[in-house]
Amino acid sequence: MSAPHGSALLELRGVEKRYANGTVAVQDLSVAIGRHEFVSFLGPSGCGKSTALKMIAGLSAPSGGEIRWGAAPAGGGGTGHAIGFVFQEPTLMPWATVVDNVWLPLRLAGVSRAAARADIEAVLATVGLSQFAHVYPRELSGGMKMRVSIARAMVTRPRVLLMDEPFAALDEMTRFKLNNDTLALWQANPFTTLFVTHSVYEAVYLSTRIVVMAARPGRVVSEIAVDEPYPRSEAFRTSARYNALCVQVSGALQAAGATHG
Numbered sequence: 001m002s003a004p005h006g007s008a009l010l011e012l013r014g015v016e017k018r019y020a021n022g023t024v025a026v027q028d029l030s031v032a033i034g035r036h037e038f039v040s041f042l043g044p045s046g047c048g049k050s051t052a053l054k055m056i057a058g059l060s061a062p063s064g065g066e067i068r069w070g071a072a073p074a075g076g077g078g079t080g081h082a083i084g085f086v087f088q089e090p091t092l093m094p095w096a097t098v099v100d101n102v103w104l105p106l107r108l109a110g111v112s113r114a115a116a117r118a119d120i121e122a123v124l125a126t127v128g129l130s131q132f133a134h135v136y137p138r139e140l141s142g143g144m145k146m147r148v149s150i151a152r153a154m155v156t157r158p159r160v161l162l163m164d165e166p167f168a169a170l171d172e173m174t175r176f177k178l179n180n181d182t183l184a185l186w187q188a189n190p191f192t193t194l195f196v197t198h199s200v201y202e203a204v205y206l207s208t209r210i211v212v213m214a215a216r217p218g219r220v221v222s223e224i225a226v227d228e229p230y231p232r233s234e235a236f237r238t239s240a241r242y243n244a245l246c247v248q249v250s251g252a253l254q255a256a257g258a259t260h261g
């Protein structure tokens, strides 16, 4: 396991997840995540990427090993390791406007609409949706719905943003645009991003580090640092360095697909 840069935010040590039906989704899964990293999890279908994210989010308990969180930064508002989650489906409430959809996590935390207003307006501005605050999801494109979903995850100012194949269902141009917007948000804010994808190209473009997993049982088989500066742009996407990294990561992914425990 390579050490993340920055002090550890989160560490998975020998984590196992055995579902009630006996399926061992991950076994001896170990990875350390540093503060303000952008880590992508890449691996064949069924290698436990979503399971790992759900355990980190606290939505599912490990059946073995441990998940350790580093101390919250001093003066961090006492939110502990607050987490934002973005799924492949934007999962918006169809009967509620954009503002009310973004308000949801704050509402659940007991914050009134009036008290949440400034935060909601600020986060909608960061995802470029200020003009759409009062429309309903059915009036939005797929990319715009995903922006609402990202805004909803960001409005609580999480320490960790978990993204589970968020752009897989979008067309390529929208996906590229949202890749850039996600990076801009991450650069402008102190949160750490953990990003699940099936795309080698997306993982290389976005990440500080790529964790490659293999299946049966799910585990980490290699970690590849993407030591390229930010901001990243189309110049990086078309560079020889990007191409070389994609070849390296594809090789690791193919090896992972060929590996059985």
Ligand SMILES: Nc1ncnc2c1ncn2[C@@H]1O[C@H](COP(=O)(O)OP(=O)(O)OP(=O)(O)O)[C@@H](O)[C@H]1O
Pocket: 019, 020, 021, 023, 024, 025, 043, 044, 045, 046, 047, 048, 049, 050, 051, 052, 218
């Ligand atoms: N609730 C569940 N109960 C039983 N088995 C499950 C459950 N959720 C996931 N699994 C199994 O655990 C393994 C890992 O699943 P998981 O969804 O975490 O993989 P993944 O890498 O995210 O897959 P994909 O890339 O296809 O989304 C799979 O064999 C899956 O069938």
